[in-house]
Amino acid sequence: MKAYLELLQDILTNGEKKTDRTGTGTISVFGRQLRFDLAQGFPMVTTKKLHTKSIFHELLWFLSGDTNIRYLQENGVRIWDEWADENGELGPVYGSQWRAWETVDGRSIDQISKVIEQIKRNPDSRRHLVNAWNVADVDQMALPPCHFTFQFYVANNKLSCMFTMRSIDSFLGLPFNIASYALLTHMVAEQCGLEAGELIWSGGDTHIYQNHLEQVELQLTREPFPLPQLLIKRKPDSIFDYKYEDFEVVNYQSHPTIKAPIAV
Numbered sequence: 001m002k003a004y005l006e007l008l009q010d011i012l013t014n015g016e017k018k019t020d021r022t023g024t025g026t027i028s029v030f031g032r033q034l035r036f037d038l039a040q041g042f043p044m045v046t047t048k049k050l051h052t053k054s055i056f057h058e059l060l061w062f063l064s065g066d067t068n069i070r071y072l073q074e075n076g077v078r079i080w081d082e083w084a085d086e087n088g089e090l091g092p093v094y095g096s097q098w099r100a101w102e103t104v105d106g107r108s109i110d111q112i113s114k115v116i117e118q119i120k121r122n123p124d125s126r127r128h129l130v131n132a133w134n135v136a137d138v139d140q141m142a143l144p145p146c147h148f149t150f151q152f153y154v155a156n157n158k159l160s161c162m163f164t165m166r167s168i169d170s171f172l173g174l175p176f177n178i179a180s181y182a183l184l185t186h187m188v189a190e191q192c193g194l195e196a197g198e199l200i201w202s203g204g205d206t207h208i209y210q211n212h213l214e215q216v217e218l219q220l221t222r223e224p225f226p227l228p229q230l231l232i233k234r235k236p237d238s239i240f241d242y243k244y245e246d247f248e249v250v251n252y253q254s255h256p257t258i259k260a261p262i263a264v
């Protein structure tokens with residue numbers, strides 16, 4: 001995860017001070033890319049301890065099409081609490097757009113099933129895309145999608161994924177997002193009979209919140225450990241049948257947690 005630490009240093013060195021919606025203030029750069037070869041290990045930050053449980057449950061929750069935080073809370077995951085209404089609803093966020101994009105003529109499109117079918121049937125297609133930025137729905141969402149699109153690519157029997165984010169909380173959000181899309185790529189690869197290739201992150205407004213600066217400085221004093229590996233213990237019939245217990249991250253050696261306030 002040297003590339004991630006270099007990104008943090010890049011923001012510290014080149015970032016411009018900006019105000020932001022949450023009133024916290026950031027330093028920010030615009031337009032960056034990171035690449036991870038998934039054969040080299042599972043890309044989890046090792047210079048602080050990451051809560052894998054939150055990351056894995058959140059992805060399973062997206063894939064189930066759910067947009068209510070009940071499932072997360074039942075599994076001890078609190079990362080979406082601040083954005084939900086009194087009924088736990090977030091509006092038509094990721095899960096809804098991924099699994100049930102509503103069309104003007106009243107149909108519902110399951111983008112995840114579709115993209116997996118396409119990868120199997122026509123791996124060389126250049127249209128393996130999933131989109132969460134539904135222009136008609138954005139105003140009803142508790143938070144407009146930050147990771148708003150992703151694309152798959154097949155070559156040499158390997159599946160690569162590029163995901164794009166418009167806005168990046170580089171200290172708290174990005175480590176979660178990288179691990180989450182790495183997991184998704186491994187799952188889709190397994191379902192399609194492919195190996196996991198590269199994971200590419202593309203970022204727009206890539207920022208560090210002003211109240212994360214000390215935490216970032218501390219993290220940059222730490223030496224990364226070798227990457228852990230992801231173990232998927234079985235191959236279910238479909239991408240929607242994975243359970244939390246099917247995954248294990250082995251050999252995750254990390255420095256201690258670094259606490260930081262989340263900007264709401």
Ligand SMILES: Nc1nc(=O)c2c([nH]1)NC[C@@H]1CN(c3ccc(C(=O)N[C@@H](CCC(=O)O)C(=O)O)cc3)CN21
Pocket residue numbers: 050051054079080083143169172173174176258259260262263264
């Ligand atoms: N400002 C902000 N940053 C984000 O990364 C973010 C949002 N808002 N809003 C929506 C989701 C929620 N996400 C979150 C929310 C909280 C943590 C967080 O507090 N992480 C802690 C540990 C939390 C846990 O117990 O899992 C961390 O130390 O990584 C991470 C991602 C990512 N997104």
Ligand SMILES: O=c1ccn([C@H]2C[C@H](O)[C@@H](COP(=O)(O)O)O2)c(=O)[nH]1
Pocket residue numbers: 021022143144146147167168169170172173174177
């Ligand atoms: O998966 C996520 C979700 C959110 N974020 C961050 C990026 C920003 O810091 C905030 C969103 O605020 P906006 O004003 O809507 O840009 O949440 C993230 O990094 N990863």
